[in-house]
Amino acid sequence: MVKVSCSVRKAEEIVKSYLDMERLCGQCRSNLNRALKLLSAIRSGRARLGDLEGLLTLxxxxxxxxxxxxxxxxxxxxxxxxxxxxxxxxVHIENRVCPASECSQLVLAPCQATCPAGIDIPNYVALVGEGRYAEALQLILEDVPLPGVLGRICEHPCERACRRGEVDAPVSICALKRLAYDRVRELRNKINLFSPRPVRKSGKKVAVVGSGPAGxxxxxxxARRGYSVTIFEAMPEPGGMLAYGIPPYRLPRDVxxxxxxxxxxxxxxxxxxxxVNGENGIARLLEEYAAVFLGTGAWKGSIPMPNHNLYDGVMDGVTFLRLVNQSLLEGSGRPAVEVGGKKVVVVGGGxxxxxxxxxxxxxxxxxxRIIYRRSRQEMPALDEEIExxxxxxxxxxxxxxxxxxxGSGRRLQYIECIxxxxxxxxxxxxxxxxxxxNSEFKLEADMVIFAVGQKPDLSFLSGGADPVQVQVSRDRIVVNPDTMETSLPGVFAGGDAVTGPASAIKAIAAGKRAAAAIDAYLRGxxxxxxxxYPVKRKVAVLMQxxxxEKSCSRAHTFDNQYLPEKQETFExxxxxxxxxxxxxxxxxxxRCDLCIACGKCADTCRKVGAEAIQLGYVEGGEGQLTDFERPAARCIGCGSCSVNCPTGAITLKDEGGFREIRMCGSLMNRVELITCRICGQSFASSRHLDFIRERLKGYPGHLHEAAEICPACLRREWVDQIHGMGFPPADWTELLSRAVEREAPVPVIPELEKDISGRFRVFREEREVMESIRPQVQKIHELVGELSTVIHAPERSTLEAGRVLNMITGIAEQMNLLALNASLEAVRIGGQGREVAALMGEIQELASRSARVATEIGIFIQKVKQETSPVAGNGNSAAGENLVFTLETRQQFNIIVQHVENVVRQVGRVASLAVEIGTGHEETVSAEEKTA
Structure with missing residues (x-):
């Protein structure tokens, strides 16, 4: 048994196990079913926080x-x-994230999961690709305040986690973020770059110490939550290490x-x-501000040589960069450190x-010259910086x-190495x-810069007559990891002052978490x-x-982006x-936010026999190849991959005589649909029929001829030949458009319900199929009532009706796959001429009807939403029409329920016929028993 780590999934499986028991009273079964529904909503990201309290009550x-x-x-x-x-x-409810990654709808893309700030990378990458830069920037600003900075200096751990790297090279996520910022900044006169001021204003004030990335x-x-915030910065320029630690040739000061x-x-x-120190320390701030955040960074460098004070020209990297950047910011024109003409040795690899x-x-x-104690592979600096x-x-x-x-006197002459x-x-x-x-040697040097570590300067905590009681350990501020609060109530801390030297994106993430914690603290x-955890957002756009295009390797190189004419300047x-x-x-x-690399599509395609999907990053293991163009040559258009995809990453669309199958917006295959030579309607892809013909090799020739006739026409022809009479085909379009004044039993379709003798022919296999599909049918009945409720609440209709449509479509797709499997089984075991061929065609027709009827329901839902929307001009709902549409909607859903049940019955009959051909076993029951 697979070990379950997700708590929600554990609870769901426990409830399911008890529901399978026979001895359950009505109260328990009812309550357990409601609990199961709530747990399912939590696992699929459809629940609200109030549902958790409802689950506890239940x-x-x-x-x-x-x-x-x-x-x-x-x-x-x-x-x-x-x-x-x-x-x-x-976390499941608020962030729509499963921490154990066991709920398929709530699995984060690796890039977003690795980003310390949880930026919604897949969506903003797609928006940038579509040229929608303002939307992309707005999405980025939901999680970080400095997109232009991060687009230039971020260590981009997201790219190291990018699944595309298993194919060729990671997506250039950081460069795309920079482009979104740069393009919007260029269009500032037309597009408002600044976020709007918060609507809600709080009377409480917060002090932030340090204007680095964390602060x-x-x-x-x-500020976005409505608080009045004041930042206290010791330096003459804001930005902290962004301004005084990173050179302007990497991060322009205007950005x-x-x-x-x-x-x-x-x-x-x-x-x-x-x-903030001495008399103007934290104690003074707490008198005026409701909370204080300490984001003072790590400004003290380290020199691991005991005799470094004996020589001039020995510095730590942090101090060296601060002095140079400060002189550049002041524009003095004179370098703060004299380096010209010297031999400089830098120690470190970051x-x-x-x-x-x-x-x-x-x-x-x-x-x-840079000396580093490990090899190039272990060097922590960014590859592009090393290059x-x-x-x-x-x-x-x-x-x-x-x-x-x-050296000699105060003059440094060399550095000793091993x-x-x-x-x-x-x-x-x-x-x-x-x-x-015995590998010691001396390296000539006029100046040595040690860039081997840095630590926070926490002297401001101990200054003044009455120093504050903020706990410190190993030169770092100690905080509660759950609240980011220090030992002093109301004082919070984050960034390098807590973790030690880290990246800008980690400091930004710490500031983001601290803001949420301070907000909760001030609200008690x-x-x-x-x-x-990050927030998993809905798909904003899918690039078509x-x-x-999907197969292309990285579109740019270092040489394309590097400007050699600038290497002598600070531009x-x-x-x-x-x-x-x-x-x-x-x-x-x-689009790993949609495709979670579960591999079900590849497994299904392999079982069907097409083996069209070859995705090495999904299959796993070394040596696995990825070929995005393979489906175009091998896909038969059966749609099994789409049916088995748990997240909806693979979609299928029939339009204009063609069937398009896409994975996360990328076109996998476009196949031509075959039209019936009798009625002229499209009913299957040409490749799918060729695939079936290949499977039918050795069977009578008329089976191959029958493949060019749609199942509806083939059924009529078969009925005429077998029974000497025909039945009129069901007009499902008419049924769906039929207006009703009251709810009445849905008319049954004779050819689907009875044979000539008036008795039902039922086999054991049919009953098993019906029993397995009954929960799905019951689900449709529940959705009927739910949609009726939605229609009486027009303000919720868009969200709820869309969800109902998705569930109906999913059930139709499952029926399609069930019908396909039964058809193939009948062909494999059978061989009784046109009887098997006709039933196989009938099942395919019924399955295709399921998909078409789901589409009709979608059109009907759109009509209902339009009719029940607020009336222009008076702002009132079309309440007078609500009841009529409720009755019509319930009638249409009843038709669907009956139709799906008919599909299931026909699937069972085909399976039964296949067994009967092989074993001769059958069972007959009366019509009354069947109805019961």
Whole structure:
């Protein structure tokens, strides 16, 4: 048995197991069915937070109203799961995310799951690909306040997790984010870049210490919630490490200032040159502000050489970059650090080391060399930054560790080093540098910059006559991981001051979480567990692409984006993507928010026998190939993949004589539909019929001829030949459009209900099929009542009616697959000439009717929604027509229910006939028994 980790799924399986029991009283069965419905809604992302309380009430009622004893057994089991794992249920409901990734509708795309801030990457990538830059930027701003900054300097862990990397190369997610910001900024006169001011205003004020990415993020999200926020910044320029740690050739200062201006437009006040310490410390802030957030960053560098104070020219990377960037911001024209003509050695392998080396090169250093104790593969700096450093003439030496410094007087002359070799991977897979004996050497250097670590400067916490009691451990502020609150009530912290040096996106994510926690604190509540998880949003747009476009490799390279003429300056050295290139890049996205790589489509296609789907990233394992163009050559258009897709990622559409099958908007195949040579109606794809003909090799020739006749015409011909009489075909369009004044029994169709003798012929196989499909039929009956309720509430009709239509369509697709399997089974076992062929055609016709009737219901629902919408001019609903449409809708659904039951009966008869041909077994029951 598969181990279940999802708490909601555990509760659902427990309820199902008790529902399967025979000895259940009516109260228990009713309550368990309602509980199952609520759990199903939670697992599919359709529930609201109030439904969780409703579920708790229902389980309590189950325990109290039980008459059979089973309810008293199941209620404690489910209640224990609800109480012990309440947070999992909340995340399912509020974020529409399953933490265990076991609810197919609530599985995050790997890119969004890996993004610390939980940006809705699949949707904004598609919007950028469609050229809808303003919409894409607005979507990004839901999760981060600095898209232009992140589009240039983010470490993009999302790209490392991108499933497309298993095919060729990851989607350039970060570059697409930058393009969305850049394009909207260019059109600022036409499009409002700034977010609107919050509608709700709170009387409470919050102080934020530090204007780095964590502080700006916290202020941004608090301001959007309606709080008055003031940021206290010690430096003369806002931005924290974004302004003083990252060189302008990577992050232009006009971009950073523009992003900060958007945050200020929300009403956030930024006080520069305002350090928080001494008498103006946190205690003073708490007198005026309801809460305080500490986002002071990590500004202290580290030099691991004990004798570094003996020589001039030895610095840490953080200080070096801060001094240079400060002089650039002030525009003094004189470098804060004299580097010209010197040999500079930078120690380290992160982005700070690369930045320090490239800055030294731009300041006129004679030679710049980076030494790193591991190999290139283990270097933590971004690949593009390493490549740019190499392009700019910086020397990179690997497997070297510094051991000392040497020189004459105060003048530094060399750095002592030793060579390393890497150990075998440890339990975490990491390889450690091991010194090589007798490999010591000296490396000539006039200046050495150590970029090997940094830590927060927390001296402001201990200053003043009465220092605040904020707990600190290992030079970091200690916070409650669930609330982000420090040991001092009302004081919160996040970013590098809590975690140590990390990326900008992690600091932004910390500020976002802290804002949610502060909001809950000021409302007197406990922060929801949902703040730890991203929000899975609905699909905004699907790019309509071809298989060839999907197959393209990455549309741009480093050489396309790097500007060599800028490498001697501090101007931006990497240009953004062109819109045409971005569209090609966005088309490569696999839309993992829809396709969860469950592999059911490939398995189904293989079982059918077409083997048209070949997706290596879905199949898993090394050496698995991906071929997006393979379905165009091998797909038969049966639609089995679409039926078995649990998320609706694969869609099927018949239009204009062709059938289109798409995966996440990408066209897999477009096949021609065959028209009946008698009635002229399309009824199957040409490839599907060719596939069936291939299966019928060796059978009588007239079976091949019958394949060119639609099932309805073939059935009439068969009835004429077998019984000597015909039955008029059912006009389903007329049935669906028939107006009714009252609810009445749906007329039965004679040829589907009785044979010539007036008795029903029923086999064991038919009863089994009917029993298995009965829950689906019952579900349709429930949906009838639900839709009737919706019509009486027009303001909810759009959402609810669409959901009902989706469920009806899904049931029709399941019937289609059931009919296909029964048909193939009849062909495999049978062989009795036109009888088998006619029944097979009849089943295919009934299955296609199911899909067509679902479409008609969709048209009818749209009509109902239009008729029940507010009347123009007076704002009132068309309430007088509600009852009429309710009755008509119920009548149409009753027709569908009857039709599906007829389909099931015919499926059972085909299966029974196949068995009868092989074994001769049959069973006859009376019409009265059948009706019962």
């Amino acid at each position: 389980i309590n009622r189950l325990h109290l109203s039980c008459h059979c004893g089973q309810g008293k057994r199941v209620a404690p089991e489910v209640m224990a799961i609800l109480r012990e794992n309440r947070d999992d249920f909340v 700006l993020s916290c202020a941004y999200f608090l 950073l200032r523009d992003e900060i201006a958007r945050i200020q437009a929300l009403g956030v006040e930024i006080r520069l040159n305002s350090p 982005n700070v080391a690369i930045d320090a080396a490239r800055v030294a090169r731009r300041l006129g250093a004679h030679e710049v 740019a450093a190499e392009r700019e003439g910086i020397i990179l030496d690997y497997l070297i560790s510094p051991t000392g410094l040497g 060579r390393n070799m890497l150990s075998e991977p440890d339990a975490t897979g990491r390889r450690w540098p091991v010194p090589v004996k 509540e406990k922060p929801s567990a949902a703040i730890k 692409t071809t298989a060839r 931006e050295v990497m240009k953004g993507l062109e819109p045409e290139t971005a569209a090609l890049e966005a088309a490569r996205c696999l």
